[in-house]
Amino acid sequence: MSTETPTPFAARPGFVADEATGVAAHYGNPLSEQRDLAAGRALVEAGHRAVITVTGPDRLSWLDSLTSQSLKGLAPGQSSETLLLDPSGRVEHAAAVLDDGVTTWLIVEATEAEAFAQWLDRMRFLLRVEVAERPDVAVVGAFAGLQGVEALAPNGLPLVWEDGWGEVAEGGVAYADEPSHPARDWTYRETLVSRDALAELASSPVPAAGLLALEALRIAAWRPRLALEVDERSIPHELDWLRSAVHLDKGCYRGQETVAKVHNLGHPPRRLVMLHLDGSDNVLPAHGDTVSIAGTVAEAGDEGAGAPAREVGQVTSAAVHYELGPIALAVVKRSTPVDAGLVVDAQDTAVAAAQETIVPPSAGAAAGVPRMPRLGAVRR
Template identity: 60%
Template sequence: MGSPFLSLPGAVLAEGVDAGVAGHYGNPIVEQRRLEQGRAIVDLSARGIVTVTGPDRLSWLHSMASQALARLAPGESAEALLLDANGHIEHAAHVVDDGATTWLVVEGDEAASLAAFLDRMRFMLRVEVADASADWAVVAAMGVEPLDAAVPAASPNGVALDWVDPWRGASGHQYSRDAQHPSSEWTWTERIVPRAALAEAAAAVTAGRVEAAGALAAEALRIAAWRPRFATEVDEKAIPHELDWLRSAVDLGKGCYKGQETVAKVLNLGRPPRRLVLLHLDGSDTVLPAPGEPVVGEKVRPEPEAGAEPERKVVGRITSSAMHHELGPIALAVIKRAVPADLQLIVESHGIDVAAAQVEIVPADAGAAVDVPRLPRLGVRH
């Protein structure tokens, strides 16, 4: 059954990672402004929700996740990653606990696999895991005011199920050196509601109590905030450092968990092998690159032959792109660490070369010139 938001006037179904909800309602640029101004809500009902109950739930999740969750207070928001033994990102979850249940908001196609993984890891602990996506859904906005105008916060155990994104004002380690980090404008809030309540939220839009913005508007603002997303920025090789995800999803002071040795090693001894950048794209050809399209750099020869074309080398790939209402065409890309920060890049898209100027999010010398805390290697005792 489709979301009630798809019945709103002008609704156009999203494609790709946000399939199942409205991509826009006729004007994504106007919707961005409304969303940014706290006047609109976004239907995220294609996201998945996994619940964990039982008295051991927080200490159990704490033992596996990159984030410190053991003392997560009711109503407090957190973000956590589950890594493999080599530190690669396997799952990312938006976490809120209501005192009886821990709620994990994930990408829609991740809910079943995450629930299955967690269920296998229960052993003899007092926890129960369930994929609750069929009964619960997510709507989002910048701040709580537009959400309150649309649908009341659910509180099955007396605590409102609002996840406030810790990306803004994150207290974790930050690679970015930008003094005015764009996350300062990112007040993203995700509200978990009974799936049946989506009709009430859509009715609030029809009644004029709040406006609706599509997934394209939300993505444009996310990209401008340099905010990584599991469905777009993560591939099979991704580690948290490459995406500046230590800011909000990794507690560097917590104990051992799977992948922690890689987290410590890259911080203490090395540099992230790749790095996330924001690209300002040339919009003269009105081409918006698609995720996965190559980012190339031109290698300048010391003494080029007359008439010779510069040698091109693929240095990364586009992960997300959008038309922003102020910045114009922008994208996030993961590129090789050694690519110079001032190198003009080219995105090969739809048979057209799109010039791209990079803004460093994770600097090329991250981990060497940046002051980072020393973390103990696993197995080392002091």
């Protein structure tokens, strides 16, 4: 949503706008809003999301051939997620996918919608598909249990996408430790509504939360987001995205060779971690802030003072969680020791951080191919 088009939710008490989208960042109490959102008592206007539709009898097989998920058998009402990779396997676009039997609905980052739609349109060739951006459709986020939001149903099926992040999708694989995975309580869903209906929803008694609340819950669930966790080098393995958006046994698609090679024979060069941040200075890191190994930045009076920092990665997202306090997601080098204390350079303040492993250094090499001895080597 453009900031030039005021959201009807701006009339709600305490409304504070998110600079990038114009929708609510919060309504005065982000921590309380998190509690209500997580408990299924509040909705969030997802102005960072946009909608693309694909129609025509070839739509699902066509999307299946282009992207990382198996979609040609997607049943009406079934939710899925897929990635568009470049030929080298790097992530270019991500989409939540829902089909109603007539139309496939793609929910994407609003900043990437135009570019993604244009790329898809160029790839139609002679296939029976039509691609369209849908600015007339808005996205409302909520967790299981919320009542009072009526979904669009142009073809008789309510358009509600349910995020499957909490479980490993068929054909996918998880790198994160499943028994301790925080996504077990992640029941997030996105409902498509007419943009004209937003005013009625905004004036309803349904409680609302801002984007800050949603971001904090997303980070705590280790859920990657294209606009923040992905850069020009990202491959799905680094973000544990093989669990929900990649089918390892489907047919060919762009970037498949890299996906298979890294998963079966290699290791992703970087890995996603969650950071538990020291909040004593009341400084929250920003996207792109440098992450270093603690102790490589020598403090005044220490032996070796002035030693250069050993930088290992960058913060991708950060928030204050209503239970966990200040937290962040970061992408670090695979070689970063899992037990190393870290420090984030945030606003010229060194913020101490304890890391929680999401993608372990051992991720990949699933084929377990034994190393062959070198020619001429003597066995002892």
